[in-house]
Amino acid sequence: MTKQTIKNIGVFTSGGDSPGMNAAIRAVVRTALYYDLKVTGILRGYDGMIGGDFLAMERRSVANIIQRGGTVLKTARSDEFRTKEGRKKAYDQLKSQNIDALVAIGGDGTFTGAKIFYEEYGLPVVGLPGTIDNDLLGTDFTIGYDTAINTVIDAVDKIRDTAESHDRLFIVEVMGRDSGLIALRSGIGTGAEAILIPETKTDIKALLARLEVSRKDKSSKIIIVAEGDDAGGAFEIAKNVKEKFPLIDTRVSVLGHIQRGGAPTCMDRVLASRLGVAAVECLKEGKTGEMIGIVNGKIHFTPFGQAIKHNVDVNKELLKIVEILSL
């Protein structure tokens, strides 16, 4: 790839929002200014790119946002950008502003769009992994994951209070349509009695057998279920439990959208800051078409085509820990 001299970087967030996106935007903006580049905010992801929703960013534009959840650039999913016409419009808008490079913050859908766009128009683009699901190859953690699992344990700690007071069984559903990573770490962190995730076959019979054994133990119990678990969500599991053990006081809690918001944790802010700095620096060095992550503590590049894939392996050690500690 030929090194181009970049002068004006466009930055945007796309797909589901995640805590820490603002820290990433801040880092991109400040790093660009540090290197005397212009930087333009693009509102509402690809939709705003098509519509020309641009915002010149100054140092003060990103003051005091590092601690805020959500994204000040707003985000959206764009159907129009999936069409050739949509992308043409987007390109023309960018050209009219002399935006000559892009930083895309989002998940795999965002990167798929970025990949096609780069292939069609050759505008340098790098991606930062912003999603609470932590389901992207090429980075140990995605921006927002650490905050999301802390939101979950906060909520489950509260639920444990009431579960313990009533000797109840709570079945708590957490986010993760294709990935059990939120369920896995938050389940360990809350001392859950069982964790059900899409990556492993859920054996309802075995679960019920375990409950049978521990039934006389009058303490509270928490089961964490990822929304995409193969045995169905929390309500389905609860139905099974209630049929078999009508006397167990069983309740369901679906944590829902609180998992996407909130002030980012320190680790998410640091991760987002590091990645934002790296994004600008590697655009300057001519990199394009890659997602930037951190693997084993070091900046790591992954071509969009590989970052897109979902199949993150679940750490076998973590699964074993659940078994040992929940006994």
Add this chain to the structure above:
Amino acid sequence: MTKQTIKNIGVFTSGGDSPGMNAAIRAVVRTALYYDLKVTGILRGYDGMIGGDFLAMERRSVANIIQRGGTVLKTARSDEFRTKEGRKKAYDQLKSQNIDALVAIGGDGTFTGAKIFYEEYGLPVVGLPGTIDNDLLGTDFTIGYDTAINTVIDAVDKIRDTAESHDRLFIVEVMGRDSGLIALRSGIGTGAEAILIPETKTDIKALLARLEVSRKDKSSKIIIVAEGDDAGGAFEIAKNVKEKFPLIDTRVSVLGHIQRGGAPTCMDRVLASRLGVAAVECLKEGKTGEMIGIVNGKIHFTPFGQAIKHNVDVNKELLKIVEILSL
């Protein structure tokens, strides 16, 4: 009523748990010891009374619990105590331990039981209002309400982040089967665009008309619905909105059981401490059959028969504020 010399106070929590119950238990225990009385913890409410689940309480039994949600004495709803036989057993158990007075912490179901029990057996008993719903006459605030509304605004602040990032309408369901007080204050506190509560007739048409007007305003919107609202819960409202405005990105979040747990707020701890002290002092002075609350900053007594009633008036001023500020 003749003033009896009390020597051994039994304390228990009953019905739904609420944050601050532990602070109340602590205050009852320490105040009893301060006045050289014995104090016995009764586990699992009336069920534990019937079963003889007693625990001698010392100063250290209640150390370091003021900040914990739930109740260390556990709680339950008891069917057996509704029967004459059940209450007979409970009385015999109390007598066998020389428990000669009771402090009952709970809601109106708890007080109904206490009232009947007192009428049948004459054992002095006072009640402390422990419920997140704040729906008892005779106290400005119940133990747990302040914590619950703060849990709600914490959750909705998080939801606002993601609502704002996506320009979404969120319909958030909060607790309150018969009472809109959680919805009302947390709705004002989160700057909700509308608050739907059982105490006022919900006019879906008017709500939709308001959304129509503000549709072009592309910002996020939050509607808070009490679970017992006459228009149905959050999902029902969402159905109505989606039918009329299919283009509005509408989501539902049911906050659920997180509202019952968590470390109590300072006000709940202070309230619970004041009431716990008052409970022991007024038993010593011969009071019985009354719920102890705080009205206009002062300790206030209400006969169980009146505390039971639900129909707390909703503050008209607060309703008007919602209308003005959400415009």
Add this chain to the structure above:
Amino acid sequence: MTKQTIKNIGVFTSGGDSPGMNAAIRAVVRTALYYDLKVTGILRGYDGMIGGDFLAMERRSVANIIQRGGTVLKTARSDEFRTKEGRKKAYDQLKSQNIDALVAIGGDGTFTGAKIFYEEYGLPVVGLPGTIDNDLLGTDFTIGYDTAINTVIDAVDKIRDTAESHDRLFIVEVMGRDSGLIALRSGIGTGAEAILIPETKTDIKALLARLEVSRKDKSSKIIIVAEGDDAGGAFEIAKNVKEKFPLIDTRVSVLGHIQRGGAPTCMDRVLASRLGVAAVECLKEGKTGEMIGIVNGKIHFTPFGQAIKHNVDVNKELLKIVEILSL
């Protein structure tokens, strides 16, 4: 007083900031717009008034600020406004913008200024009590107090973890130069072993005697000291304790400025919202020269001259509770 027709309300914050000031600003702005009045933000209190730092406020100017600590209008203490010349400049600036009424949010210094200004120029002005100290007559609670005491108990709960692990005595200094109200409620809320406040004579000898008695009890201990206590701050108390009991592992923690910030609690947001609405409504009705508070649940007016005074009585019942529960 003659009822004037008000058309443009200026709103500002002054003195120390407190959580909930933004909620009050939001309420003033939205209520003014609701009644078709103009509303102008004045930056940095009286200093900005003199300098003409004005900001036309729209509905969206106050979107999404209800949950933020601090004040978007910024605040300052102004020396120039204490001079006749300064106030003349301020008046001229206001006139040039056709601002014909003021809402002043702050503490007693703020109201002193407002009182003099009103007496000199006759511009209608009402005040809202915004200070974490809760030391103003004419309102049960000031905006920010509830948040501050929750910040304190959060911090002390953390300190209790480490105190308990090490069997330490912690002396924790909280804000309150002239007032012990933060110390008092947060001390009860954290289960402090002693609370030292300026309103009562601190008897160091009695304190040491109590520690002597409880010395063999190896558990942790927390003493809460208001910074303005007559026995000196936390370091002074610690010196006394260490001299007498060199073997007690004694530590000091001065909580400091964290007590002024943070997202306001639900009660502070509701209080600020109610007062903000009332401020505009009573300016419309011709009120001036009064601080608006809430007493016993109802809006309450106090002439500036009386709100200024510090000497809020300390609730005797609360003091007794400390004695009973900390035993």
Add this chain to the structure above:
Amino acid sequence: MTKQTIKNIGVFTSGGDSPGMNAAIRAVVRTALYYDLKVTGILRGYDGMIGGDFLAMERRSVANIIQRGGTVLKTARSDEFRTKEGRKKAYDQLKSQNIDALVAIGGDGTFTGAKIFYEEYGLPVVGLPGTIDNDLLGTDFTIGYDTAINTVIDAVDKIRDTAESHDRLFIVEVMGRDSGLIALRSGIGTGAEAILIPETKTDIKALLARLEVSRKDKSSKIIIVAEGDDAGGAFEIAKNVKEKFPLIDTRVSVLGHIQRGGAPTCMDRVLASRLGVAAVECLKEGKTGEMIGIVNGKIHFTPFGQAIKHNVDVNKELLKIVEILSL
């Protein structure tokens, strides 16, 4: 080393407490029981070992502690254990209980003691890194570090509210007598304008020069100082700033002991759980004399002699990020 059959594991915490120690204790206890081993809690570290302060641990002994700060086994620094006689007593006490292996949770002082004890008596012992400072070789993160940096950013976010409202400069001192790691990550996470740490020479002149440049920028500023910084603590820095810029409204906040407490974050709970499981498993396999950490996501062993050393290198990339983003 010959593989011994271990039957009774003693577990203790020693040195400064850190959040997550309870999660580690829980994991050690449950894993031991899972493998049908006995497990004994030793209270107050080496002091309790000498005094024979033992506690048989069951599954329920560690129920509901994963979310609590501090350590249920308490902790202390022991002078007596530094003597040959003290260690002899400790050994005799352990033998009398048939404790045949140890898990020591603490920092480098803890491991120094464990190393000598193992060399003298041959009792197998492994260590888990429990300290908020993150200053141990052999693990990417120590138990408690993640919680501590989140406590710091929480506090500084609050301070930022008031700094921003008053356009103040705040100098915030965080823990770290020999290590700047808390300051470094929390400084990036709070968007601090400067971070002063012991690992790098602090150039006060350069700092003042930077403040000179940004003086006209009227926004708030935060400087984070590690307590062990070579330029002195926060008060010393403040003195320098005030001398040079008397007009800058400069304040100091020393965060102090709140940094040691609080409910552990999810990452600290997961880390502690993984390490606790690994501790028991590797004692079973005959390992001894090593600290167990996690490096690059995998369990990692470090001989006590190397884990003791302080000189963790500061990540150069992080230092550069501070420079870029704070501009």
